[in-house]
Amino acid sequence: MIYLDNAATTLLKPPEVYTKSDEILKKYSANAGRSSHIASIKAAEIIYTARYTIADFLNINKPENVVFTFGCTDSLNMIINGLFNSDDHILTTVYEHNSVLRPLENLKNIKGVDYTVIMPDENGIITEESLEKSIKKNTKAIIVNYVSNVTGIKQNMNIFSSFKRKHNLLLIIDGAQAVGVQNLDFDYDYICCAGHKGLYGPQGIGILGIKNDSFLPRPFRFGGTGTATFSLDQPNDMPEYLESGTLSVQNIAALEQGVIFCKRNSENILNHEKKLTQYLIDNLKHISSVKIYSPHLSKSGVVAFNIDNIHSNEVAEILDKKFGICCRGGFHCAPLLHKYLKTESTGAVRISVGYFNTMEDILYLIDAVEKIVKK
């Protein structure tokens, strides 16, 4: 099996991720911050250390502003539900995933919150000009997908950072495809991360990273925090304010191992992924019946394409059944982008590489695509 669906989940992880998950589940998965006994204190230490490691990785100066969630969708719902009031306007982009669009649409339906979808220029980039054109007096925030989960296009975060500073807006990053791979050295307010993709952690853990705690979202989950028991309001201290219920110690500890791996290999991961996807693009673009939706200069590990007259789902199925290649066809939870790309009926074949893919995987894939085309 050649696994090329890393934008969904990085199935292959660094060995220390597996080992740590197993060790912690067996020995140390007590309740952090709830009791004073040794097992609870050990669990709290594990989580405390992981929070520090991750804060450092995300350039967040207060570890307590690293909020553990249960995935990027959970993080996005937390920030989108918690930040906006009925008279707010939000800027977002055509690249957004349904984990942004559906929460926004819900806020529009229940509260009348207004949002505008920004279209890119001919190179697929959201420009300052297009942002300026759409700003309103009541614009409060921008939500942007750093790297598209469909085409892999990477937005210029400096444009967003300077725009948000200029207009005093809050910048929310959907980092699902970016965090762990791309540079995070720019000015943002909130970042939403999946544990199980580019951070090489397990499924069921995510992060909401808060750089700007002048505006905390309202809590998403209310409940026990092990603090201020007699207050029926959620305690104001971070991270308890946004973390109710039992944290998943084994998932957090395993995620920390993934983050350490990313930190150690940061340049390597991006360069390796770009090398593989660039080679793929360079070879696919000479096949006349292949249409590529990704930029011809790769900046991420994701490539989308179609083969003339074969539905993307059929291509993905042939790649799986005949060649043992796991990738994804169809739609990719990004409805506005599929309309923009004119792939509402065909979807697109998406290839997404991880650090553990090799050039041999890509050569084999190219050969498989050529064979499908020739048939």
Added chain:
Amino acid sequence: MIYLDNAATTLLKPPEVYTKSDEILKKYSANAGRSSHIASIKAAEIIYTARYTIADFLNINKPENVVFTFGCTDSLNMIINGLFNSDDHILTTVYEHNSVLRPLENLKNIKGVDYTVIMPDENGIITEESLEKSIKKNTKAIIVNYVSNVTGIKQNMNIFSSFKRKHNLLLIIDGAQAVGVQNLDFDYDYICCAGHKGLYGPQGIGILGIKNDSFLPRPFRFGGTGTATFSLDQPNDMPEYLESGTLSVQNIAALEQGVIFCKRNSENILNHEKKLTQYLIDNLKHISSVKIYSPHLSKSGVVAFNIDNIHSNEVAEILDKKFGICCRGGFHCAPLLHKYLKTESTGAVRISVGYFNTMEDILYLIDAVEKIVKK
């Protein structure tokens, strides 16, 4: 180390829970329901099978109404946030955890939802009479803690079932301490379960079991479902309607192993836990400086007590440091109950047993308590 904090997390699990978690994380944690490749289909099969196993265990006839959440707090927030409108009244009890009270208080603050807290009779039982006295014309639901996480008292579910049928109310069970141990053969509408307590699964997984799908809660998390991509509204099909984002395959598969273990040992678990706690109660009640808050006839694995003139946190600390016994002192996220028990200043020492505790553990604990008392 003797671990007696199973009401927080069952730290010791059946070996197959550990093994399954490790196996699935290493091999099969792809994205269920998102792609057609072999890894994704295998992940979907694992989740489908787990849903069936759990539906059967919870007496829910439609597996798609077993909703995977990230914990009992997540389940409770999902149902409480999703079910009520501003003119609704809710009945609940003095036994509730902050994972019920804080979401209710939030609904009261933001929507004006009204709730009444029912007090028990002299035996600690919520009676039909007390429920009848508090019902209003706009009462829509009852939320009840089946087994108290503080005293271990078990409510009579038949009273709640017949009351809800009589008045056509929705019955929401906080099953955090009950599910996996207690009988679930009664009529309810929704049940909220933690994976990591009585079901012997890992932390970071929970269940919202829906028996009555005539009234589905509004979605709690909106986002990608792998279905109806072009609809910006959440798809109506279950379970996608309530399950957005990537499911945690390894946690779900490991939880299934815990559930199978509970099913296989159902009578045994309850009898074993009752035997241990009954023995503890019978021995503690003869110590004049010990005050027990649990019923003298045990029906669960939880016992709460205090020793005169020593704060519960200090007792718990001595038990940990001097005797290597892990239990919990202080408050237990149940503010109204502590007020009712008049333990707002002292809290209580809570002993909670699991299936892997032995009578030797309890004998050792009793000996330790006697030593603390004599000092």
